[in-house]
Amino acid sequence: MSKVYEVGIIGGGISGSVTALQLAKNEIETILFEKNESIINGPPFCHLHAGGNLYPDITDEQCRLLMKQSIEMARLFPQSIDRRPTLISIPKTEKLEPEQIHRRLKMLENFYKVLIEEDPENCVLGQADNYFKIYNIEDINNLKDKQKVEFPLTVDDWMCNAVKVIDFSKLKMPLFMVQEYGWNMFRVAAQAQLELETTEYCQLKTNTIITKIEDLRNKKLSYNWKLYSGNDVYKVKYLVNSAGYNSGKTESSLNIHSEGFIEFKAAYISKWENSPCLLPELIFHGERGTENGMAQLTPYSGNYYQIHGMTDEITLFKGGLVRDTSKDGTPLFNDKILIKLNSGWDTDEIYSRTQKAISFVSRFVPLFNVASVGGPPLFGAQQIVGSDSNLRVAEVNFPLKTYARSEIIKASSALTVAKKILEDFQIYYKDTVLKKDLSEKMQENRVSKEDITHLAEEIAVKRGFNRSMANLVIKNT
Ligand SMILES: Cc1cc2nc3c(=O)[nH]c(=O)nc-3n(C[C@H](O)[C@H](O)[C@H](O)COP(=O)(O)OP(=O)(O)OC[C@H]3O[C@@H](n4cnc5c(N)ncnc54)[C@H](O)[C@@H]3O)c2cc1C
Missing domain, CATH: 3.30.9.10 (D-Amino Acid Oxidase, subunit A, domain 2)
Structure with a gap:
């Protein structure tokens, strides 16, 4: 029988990648699918919205959330700030x-x-x-x-x-x-890739597009979902849809109402x-x-x-x-x-x-x-x-059991989403013990600044940008 993964994640943007990292840190076996050749390669980001001051029209509550979430991301990716x-x-x-x-x-x-x-x-x-x-x-x-x-x-x-x-x-x-x-996206991509490479708990499948999801939750199997990519089929217990603007298209077979x-x-x-x-x-x-x-x-x-x-x-x-x-x-x-x-x-x-x-x-x-x-x-x-095109903070939705759809609008919401998915995963898999408090883990420095810089430069050049754009204006210690 082919392997059953605890979690399958569709989409290696910032949301899917951060979720994969947090699951892997908690030793939850995960498989991450990204249709492009590298992760965090979709829509860009360059500004850490630590207060939402670029958006005078949003509510105070959205501003506070943006600040809180930005601080969490700055702690997770210090070398990209x-x-x-x-x-x-x-x-x-x-x-x-x-x-x-x-x-x-x-x-x-x-x-x-x-x-x-x-x-x-x-x-x-x-x-x-x-x-x-x-x-x-x-x-x-x-x-x-x-x-x-x-x-x-x-x-x-x-x-x-x-x-x-x-x-x-x-x-x-x-x-x-x-x-x-x-907020330097090339450095975030580099740190995330290096961290994913060091963990045995996440398999990263780039150049892999998921074309079909099959819902098997009523079949009483050891897994709930089958994912199809070409001739390959993957079995997962819990499914995360982090396909960004393609989330709706990706879940079209699931009959879920969303606007x-x-x-x-x-x-x-x-x-x-x-x-x-x-x-x-x-x-x-x-x-x-x-x-x-x-x-x-x-x-x-x-x-x-x-x-x-x-x-x-x-x-x-x-x-x-x-x-x-x-x-x-x-x-x-x-x-x-x-x-x-x-x-x-x-x-x-x-x-x-x-x-x-x-x-x-x-x-x-x-x-x-x-x-x-x-x-x-x-x-x-x-x-x-939702119905407000000026919304700037959204997180994650759980429209079906053992299924999460990331709905982030700003990259800074990615860790909040990951935490909520971990909580939801534990509802179904109660034996899962979080290895350590997530905030403690944020302090861990698993990859060196030099390695991040080196890979970030390579990523920038591969994507057609000048190497120096992968460096910070203000050198971090
Ligand atoms: C011009 C612009 C500027 C921005 N500036 C900022 C900023 O300064 N600060 C900020 O915080 N945010 C900014 N954003 C928003 C930010 O880019 C998004 O919030 C963020 O990229 C969303 O991340 P995500 O992981 O949810 O989705 P995405 O980044 O869209 O990632 C989804 C991934 O899923 C993959 N995928 C899709 N379908 C499949 C499939 N079927 N199988 C496998 N893989 C699949 C895609 O290839 C993609 O890599 C900006 C956006 C734009 C467009």
Whole structure:
């Protein structure tokens, strides 16, 4: 008889990979299927949303969840966190007022204090009192005469550099420097892959697409599910669907009702040769989907910068946000998007959208207009469950016994999902004893920083990006 695995996971994105790691750490025999040649190779991420400050429209509760989950992920993947702050600003054209941002930041600062009181190891965003700092026009003028700082250490150092490049005449005052960090996806992929390779409890099957799920729960067998890939069949007791925006399509045979949206988005890589100094991440708020949508400039090592511009011409796409009809086989997107998603991008469009993104940011950072295309776009489709397309935090659903569907919207929710799946698994397999408290395990350093860097560089190059993008702007100790 072929082997029966305790858990089968479909999809090696961040959700499936983190779940596999947590199960393996608890010695639960798992098999992880990924249709691509490497894990964490789907839609990108670059920002650790430790407070949700890029989303003024979401609820305080979502902001707190994003902060809590981001802290957990920063503890799990410390070598992927770029510890430089984010400057939040509001252009004068916008309705949003700085006071709204300030109120939320005070709430988040208090919440962060509580998280540190609960567990001092949660103090990964610096001291709670320094979670954010306000800059008025006088503060900015005072910093104008100071020299730029080659290796910024304090928030004032970072602000001093930002002051050298931003056109403040276009912005409402005050501005806010927040301890929301960068998050290097190449390094997360490298750490996850190395950790999965060191465990005997998880079999990683890349280049393997699961085409059919068979529900055998009523047959009283030693397993509940059969998974099919080509001529191969896999038997598992507990099934996790982490197929991202393909979750609905993957479970189409299971007759489960679920509703939601799928959104296709892209971010662009630019190179700013001789950029004047190290910069914090820069956020210029704006109403999503309008011509003044939010602009986001994310610095990487080696003078590479990732750009989001929340307009239809840059990050968003006409027809890019659709209702999820994947279960009934209806194509989700128009042909233009489907081609990008499945076959890659036309060179002209890479150039034109990246140039638009550069011009978009240059409205506020005039010197940036000399930047050029620095690599292929980072793009992908993501699921948004439920009826609110502005939702930014979702976790996991258990619509059937011994079946979990991950529904994350932000990469930071992956560990919460993994923990909940472990809890659900224990309901059915009561003999499973968690080997250690998961938070203790987060401290374990199973792979070296050097190995992560080496593999992350290889991953970046294989995916068509410059090697230096796999390094952190701020070197971690
Ligand atoms: C442009 C853009 C920018 C973003 N920026 C951020 C950010 O800064 N911060 C943040 O936290 N989040 C960000 N996100 C969201 C983030 O990318 C997603 O939350 C995250 O990728 C979801 O992870 P996942 O594992 O659930 O799904 P995915 O990453 O989609 O992974 C699903 C995996 O399943 C595999 N798969 C699918 N079907 C099958 C099958 N049948 N058999 C085998 N394998 C299968 C796929 O190949 C894929 O690898 C961004 C998203 C986009 C599009």
